[in-house]
Amino acid sequence: MSPGAYNDSGQAVPRPDEADGQPKWRSTVHVVWVSQVIGMMGFAFATPFLPLYVRELGITGESRVRIWAGLLAFAPGIMFTVFSPLWGWLADRYGRKLMLARAIFSGSVLLALMGTVANAYQLLALHFILGMLTGTWAAASALIASVTPSSQMGYSMGLMETSGFVGFSIGPLLGGAAADYMGYRQAFYVAGGLLLLSGVLLVIGARENFTRPSKEALEANGDLRSVAGKPGFGIVLAILFMVNIGYGIAWPIFPLFVEQALSVGSSRAASMTGLILSVGGMVGACSAVIVGRISDRIGHKKVLTFSTLASGLFSLPHAVITTVGQALGVRALLGASAGGMGPAINAIVARMSPRDARGRAYGISFAAATLGGSIGPLVGGFVASALGLRLPFIIMGAMLVITSGVVAFAFKEEEDAHTV
Secondary structure, eight states, X not given: OOOSEEOTTSOEEOOGGGTTSOTTHHHHHHHHHHHHHHHHHHHHTTTTTHHHHHHHTTXXXXXXXXXXXXXXXXXXXXXXXHHHHHHHHHHHHXXXXXXXXXXXXXXXXXXXXXXXXXXXXXXXXXXXXXXXXXXXXXHHHHHHHHHSOGGGHHHHHHHHHHXXXXXXXXXXXXXXXXXXXXXXXXXXXXXXXXXXXXXXHHHHHOOOOOOOOOHHHHHHHOSTHHHHTSTTHHHHHHHHHHHHHHHHHHSTTHHHIIIIITOOOTTTHHHHHHHHHHHHHHHHHHHHHHHHHHHHHHOHHHHHHHHHHHHHHHHGGGGTOOSXXXXXXXXXXXXXXXXXXXXXXHHHHHHTXXXXXXXXXXXXXXXXXXXXXXXXXXXXXXXXXXXXXXXXXHHHHHHHHHHHHHHXXXXXXXXXXXXX
């Protein structure tokens, strides 16, 4: 979208509704989008085969494999929860781009190292370290929120949400194929290479006009409590926690669900899991960019309420489907409904926090999300071990439906309209 006017020196003058954004903010958003797509592909590369890799590392018995699948998802999540506020605090002092680069390059090294482990305990240890040092989604969201005009926040956050959906669509598809044809270890090396490429693109192409806050500003508004204590922010954190605990319950056991409940068999489980997840992710990507624009017009609360409700309802059919074709249809519907959640909640966080506190705001919100995302898989692993692979999807649906009620009745409309 071109600027509306030029000054006497021939320089573009921002439109009034874009005046609070940084210069060339659109190009930065697009570069970060591409970087995140590639980075998310790398992180998602192992999704279709991680429980299967555990078997290769010596974990025997289906109950133990399901529990280990939950543990491996729990480990980075719980560490994200602890360290995300710290990285957000540092981002507000030293720059969001710097923190995003740190997270991406750390992930590159750690993913490559996962291909060298000798046992499942070493793999688990690397997952704990991954949670300590990465967290690219929070860092990317803080960077984009700090450069984007407030009037375009839903658009930018919707676009960023598509990067996750696209990355988590293509990543499992390619990762599953790579695991089936190259081997699990080689797939981790490819994942690390994708993160390296993501970081290089970010360093070269993204721009952030970062000015470190003054000593007075840091003293007056520089701690985490100044963000977390804002009216309504606690409800936002609760919503993030509930959404992610719901999704996390079924996430780690999905490859086992495809292999056993859908009768795919171990030889094609990784590639079929990648295909099914990629379909849902691509539909979610299209949904996110469209719904992100809509949420700027009709309100983020309305979009979030509908998206969580629809996602919950479309989670329930997993309990009865028996074929890959049915799974593709259900995941497409789930992706379409889930696509609206991320843009809405991220825009709400941005609007509730001052621009110079976006790092802390996203660090804290990401901590709440990852706490849910770490507890969910742990619960899901034990539930699947004891009661089967279908019950976690029923729990997932119920959690998301309950969350939609919390959004509708506990989240106040005026709390979604703070001035940036």
